[in-house]
Amino acid sequence: QVQLQQSGPGLVKPSQTLSLTCAISGDSVSSNGAAWNWIRQSPSRGLEWLGRTYYRSKWFRAYADSVKSRITINPDTSKNQFSLQLSSVTPEDTAVYYCARGPSPLNYWGQGTLVTVSS
């Protein structure tokens, strides 16, 4: 059974970088069939896919156009986890952030982290 455990701060100041980590158990971040995603949910934007990373003989990353200039998703094979970094945050980035295993469908999800952007 795959389990995803999220960690990271719940409060980030405007203009700073939001950083979250998703630890994987029951699977490998380097698994050839999986893709590791970040999604966020807010009342104003609904569920929004942010991006993913996956390994197919080499590492690939794909990002949503809405955040492409500010987002980085990285795997960490030594810790079997992957991370999200979102730079230059504004209050509009306040949301519940989820990690999830794909590629499609997203069959396992983390517990969610409420991140508030406020000074």
Place this chain on the structure above:
Amino acid sequence: SVLTQPPSASGTPGQRVTISCAGSSSNIGRNTVNWYQQFPGTAPKLLIYSNNQRPSGVPDRFSDSKSGTSASLAISGLQSEDEADYYCAAWDDSLTGYVFGTGTKVTVL
């Protein structure tokens, strides 16, 4: 959101409820549709994928269908525990990303 759903749907216990999901040729028209169920304060849970496939534990009261650029989720024999938010989703080849529906809140009267 790229996929459009009605904001709400309701029914009495035992009734059949249907939720629509409208997309386009770059998402539903080309790729499989997935459906997720979400209860307040919890993460979405995969409900149906790849043309009526259900993960272990999901009752067969839930079913889906697709026609062209639209899809629908049906709940037969509605039960009180089905009261939740439901989202459709699919890969979008034009956006090169995963897109979600606007969500439908199902209320059991």
